[in-house]
Amino acid sequence: MPARALPPWTDALWAGLAGTLVAGWHVEVPALWRDEAASVAAATRTWAAFGGMIQHVDVVHAVYYAALHVWFLAVGYTPLTLRLPSVLAAGGTAAVVALLGARLGGRVAGVVAGLVAAVLPSLVWAGGEGRSYALTALLAAATVLALLHALGPHRSRATALLAWTGHAALLALTAALFLDALLLGGATAVAAALLGRGRQRAAGAVAAVVAAIAVLPLARLAAAQTGQVAWIRPATWHDVAVTQWFRSDAVAWTVLAVVVVGAVAAVLRHAVPAPALAVALPWALLPPAALLAAGLVHAPMYWPRYVTFTAPAIALLVGLAAAALPRLLPAVAVLAIAVTALPQVVADRQPRAKAGSELQLAARLVATERRPGDGPSGIVYGQYHHIPGVTTRIEEIAYPLPFRGLTDLTARGPLAESTALFGADTTTTAAVPRLRGLRTVWFLLDLDSEPKTVVPVAAMRVLGLRQTGTFRTSGSMLLRFSR
Numbered sequence: 001m002p003a004r005a006l007p008p009w010t011d012a013l014w015a016g017l018a019g020t021l022v023a024g025w026h027v028e029v030p031a032l033w034r035d036e037a038a039s040v041a042a043a044t045r046t047w048a049a050f051g052g053m054i055q056h057v058d059v060v061h062a063v064y065y066a067a068l069h070v071w072f073l074a075v076g077y078t079p080l081t082l083r084l085p086s087v088l089a090a091g092g093t094a095a096v097v098a099l100l101g102a103r104l105g106g107r108v109a110g111v112v113a114g115l116v117a118a119v120l121p122s123l124v125w126a127g128g129e130g131r132s133y134a135l136t137a138l139l140a141a142a143t144v145l146a147l148l149h150a151l152g153p154h155r156s157r158a159t160a161l162l163a164w165t166g167h168a169a170l171l172a173l174t175a176a177l178f179l180d181a182l183l184l185g186g187a188t189a190v191a192a193a194l195l196g197r198g199r200q201r202a203a204g205a206v207a208a209v210v211a212a213i214a215v216l217p218l219a220r221l222a223a224a225q226t227g228q229v230a231w232i233r234p235a236t237w238h239d240v241a242v243t244q245w246f247r248s249d250a251v252a253w254t255v256l257a258v259v260v261v262g263a264v265a266a267v268l269r270h271a272v273p274a275p276a277l278a279v280a281l282p283w284a285l286l287p288p289a290a291l292l293a294a295g296l297v298h299a300p301m302y303w304p305r306y307v308t309f310t311a312p313a314i315a316l317l318v319g320l321a322a323a324a325l326p327r328l329l330p331a332v333a334v335l336a337i338a339v340t341a342l343p344q345v346v347a348d349r350q351p352r353a354k355a356g357s358e359l360q361l362a363a364r365l366v367a368t369e370r371r372p373g374d375g376p377s378g379i380v381y382g383q384y385h386h387i388p389g390v391t392t393r394i395e396e397i398a399y400p401l402p403f404r405g406l407t408d409l410t411a412r413g414p415l416a417e418s419t420a421l422f423g424a425d426t427t428t429t430a431a432v433p434r435l436r437g438l439r440t441v442w443f444l445l446d447l448d449s450e451p452k453t454v455v456p457v458a459a460m461r462v463l464g465l466r467q468t469g470t471f472r473t474s475g476s477m478l479l480r481f482s483r
Helices: 008-024 034-043 047-054 059-075 079-105 107-119 121-127 133-151 157-177 179-195 200-214 216-223 237-243 249-268 274-297 304-322 329-347 359-369 393-398 457-462
Strands: 377-381 440-446 466-473 476-482
Touching (some): 008 079, 008 121, 059 079, 059 157, 121 329, 133 179, 133 274, 133 304, 157 179, 304 329, 359 393
16 A cells, blocks of 8 residues: 555554653653642542542642542552653644644644654653643644534534534543643634634534533632642743743744744745644644733733643644645654754753752652661651642652651641641641650751751650761751660
């Protein structure tokens, strides 16, 4: 069979495989960071505690946490199993983008779009993150593909209604997974208005409204938790032009060059893919613009990783532009983007790539210094950085194995039964009465914490505990007290 006769799904399969391999490359190397530890903390508690937790914090991620909980029940928790769904979602995104490109611009557009999605740094980063961003990107691409199906010809009104119902359901699921993705509904409604005929033009808006109503209870709870994002600073031009899609200036310039040259070629050939642009441009531009505009009248709401679900649209635009180039130039375009993306992909797979995380280093310090002769042992967790309610227990949450067998002396109760995201704590001083009967007590302190953790040395001496060791690693200090 000639290559040109192969069905589109074969190209999508190869693009998906490429995306999975790139996202999965050394995915276990970077240390987990605070946000990923939050995923673990939420997904490893009881359902009752989970329900209580989301009443106060992180309801915007509730659906992702619930899915992760079920996943951990099936495969268990390790840093690799945490990130594996995102790896597979990154591959799935590349596959769906390849199908979109083929449908909107032909086979060359599909192949290029899928391969670009496989190496685009924002999507590769999402594929290595134990959060919902890669899954949201996959569902966003699937939502747009469902929109194109709904806009196509149908044998009957019943099949058309079913297609629009599927589109609305996918849009609702995407928004439920990460609430900001509801803004995709505005983009798909615009695309439907531009591409649809008759009732189809209104159907896109109706689907967006139905999806919004479906996630309204989640949105109302999230609106009461906006204090969680008070840390967001106003966006910079670099955030919008580079970070949100490319994570690298070199990649941004390369993509821009391909798109501009391809656009000029399309104009000269009188082959501007207007229907494709009606899909890709609103998808890429409207959600970030909406978040930025909301920040002008309210507190800042835009953050680059929050719009990762628009990155597939950029890959689609590159595919459409490359399809207008002659002969081997589309392959050159893909190669150029892959080469310029490589340094960023490698940088994102370094041990401390995620916000300079020291969680793994602290856990390794505990593993290194514990001894079989420690006897009955406990641990006191100190303040973590400057975040209220977060202690160095976050290191045990992320890497539990080195802490196995240690009594948590500051916890008010088991983490799995707590409604506080990282557990509820007593003070280090109030933990002193719990030290009786222990032969060894450890204090795990964060060197950058504010306020500094109080170590009740005098009270411990009364109980016969003396400091017998001080151990340090980057950002952390471990104290040992023994009888």
